[in-house]
Amino acid sequence: MGDVLQLDGTNLTIEDIYSVAREKKRIEIDETAKQKVINSRKLIYKLVDKNIPVYGFNRGVGLNKDKVIDTHFFEKYNRNLILSHCAGVKPEAAQDEVRAVMLARLNGLLIGCTGTHPKVVERYADFLNLGIHPVLPLRGSIGAADITTISHIGLTMIGEGEVEVSGAKYSAYLALEKSGLKPLNLGPKDGLAIVSSNALSAGTGALALYDCRKLLEIADIVYALSLEAIRGNVSPLNDSVHRMRSFPGQIQSLKNIQKMLKDSDLWTKHNPDSLQDPLSFRNVCQIHGAALDASHYTREQLERHLNSSDDNPCVLTEEGTILSCGNFEPIAWTIGFEMLGNALHHVTKSSCFRTIKLGDPAFTGLTRFLTPDEKQYLGFCTMQKTVSALDAEIRHLSNFASSDYISLAGDIEDHGTNAPYVVSKTREIIDRAVYILGIEALHAAQAIDLRGGLRLGRGTAAAYHAIRSVVPFLDKDRNLSADIERIYQLFKTGELLDQVRKNYKD
Template structure:
């Protein structure tokens, strides 16, 4: 068995691909010598502040609305232990999946390895040991307003103290037992859980957008649409990079298709949901690039407040934990995805509509009361799932209004809510894309277009989906869309066994 690659923390910034690989246990983690030295240098600054009793937020004072109260040197360990336990308050909800916890721990370790937090090397090594051993703590989702995942990150930290957490385990091989100055606030004061969820969602959306492009190409085959609207000249005339990228992917999928031949297209001009695939999917590609860039940058952000500057020996209070940029990026991406899914839903209906297809109602063998895709309620399923995606698409950025900590925290970025809505829309989005592919393949079969006459990039998936469709057997047994969804995910590059979103 091949050993996993090791990502060395403290040498280079984490990438979103790194986070996904660690989450799926496709890569391990280690602390680099440079990261070790950075941790030690920052810790020396914290030790000096404590030794000299300098008022420093969260180090020798309380936090939030209690920032003006000092903490004596003798009380520091007790204060830090109690703060972590007190901030870990439980509310009923869903626990973060194991892959999200792995990703969150890796992001937090990478933050510490940059040498701006001031925690002890012993704490970093304890965190690293439990991630390497896959002895994972648990945390509840849904407790953050986007100005650090304070509650959930505290829940992840509690087992380090030898105290019961959200679930058994998670202390790691070397629990620290007690915290030192600055460590409680550093453990809880990051957006690591939100970033972990976002990293995995972005990876899945990348595959989902690719699958949606394959679905649109199959629909064009089943509709026998006019490919002139998807020619490269059209994309270049628009000049939008996302559209150019999608147009190229569509033409690659349709390479050598019989549909390129003169006389194959049934209409001079197709409905907009077919004609505008490069434009709509191109907009989603632009939104993806925007969100991906923001979140990749955020993985390298020093969000721990206060920030330690080892070179100058000072600490800086700041607001880098604020997540408006992340929220805006994820809101934008979710709306772009929802537009893709809305157009997919329109094609699902058009491809079975006799007035547009020239085929029997519901793509049945012949007109009648039995058979076809509507006999299986595929149109209703599509409508419900499109509605769910559209509902989740509403932006979260401006939904926060609160006065936390006696008015000290009066704004928040709301990125956790935006990420949660994005995760919520993934299952219905996959369902819609799969339903489009199923209806498209059904229409291709009904038109008696041989698989070999389809675009080369579509033939393997079309063959696999056709074998899973109950054509000619509608109503004999319950049809299960699940195996088709898994086949579509595999074709789009989603790793087998990744069950996080259904």
């Protein structure tokens, strides 16, 4: 990827946001993009002289759109705009979330439709490269531009509020001074350019999609391991039957699972009595594939958003005008996250059913709850309750929230999406899904050990050894919460995927 990410407002990807947010990759602003920002600012100054009424520029915002903002009042008004819109509430964003949000907004500014001063654009880049992270509340936005929350970033730019640097909190003024930066003096439209975007939901949404991609790859691996553990029927993994349906995600999941099971003896030694396995085993490519398709759609929509303007009003440099619009509306990709959350629930629900069946001796032919000794130990009996509780939480988190809005600001703002909350719910689903898949993996590995004498696939063998490197065979009853947490960390950190990818060779 290189040592520096060049930003031009048109090519930002989910992976780019990950690299800057979590790997702290440095950024540079493309010169052509800088010129777009300069040109749009020049147009702003021309419109100041003409005194043409423009929302958020020389007129107020929201219900105050009828208030005239005189030129001599620009700096104070824009400062007041920042202060008055800081209304978010805790919890506070983590460092990677703050970085993702700032990068999302910076890239949108480079399209040149805000008319903001170039120094505002440069401040985002400075904060990212210097590791200055504004304290950013995550709640309070209704998803019609994240005004109440990202205003707190603007607050630190003018020297107020708090920032985090190297894990410690400082007053923004002190942090700016230590870094050789001065508080910004805001001019016409600068305040609105800072506060009016969907950067919070878009930035955190990008992190969610990155994590979701890993989760669904893990889901395929865990399923393949469980199928080996039960000696399940492989006919649902036949290429020919999938060609008759050919949904892209379904085919992708199939290829992932086939790859994990390459060289497994399951292809020649599956249970002959397993004519048709339960649907939680038989329909996995279709279920996981639906989630993959939902994630692909959401990614496409979000990346389109990240590389386009969500500014209102929109500065149109070539036309020489600035127009009120609804480009801040994020519904196109918000409903994608709603769909994704629902699809992920199907993934976790099926995992729960597989886990319960893995503990059933009538189904597996192994010991009850996979205990090493039915006379002395209880085994995995209680973990069924854990997955059931987690699944119940996912069920409620997957309920739609984008339509739960009310009319605000004197009935002018009568639509919302709750985009930050929708994204947050999706991220909570992903986190719980890691636990659920981890518990299934513990069952699969235990069943494989109890059955003995199996030749695992290249990918599943690597996964099995990664699991056993952190959680040993259950040879007697012990604290299972500790085992669950270890497998969770193995999955969450990406270590399982690293081990599988490193050990798997085509």
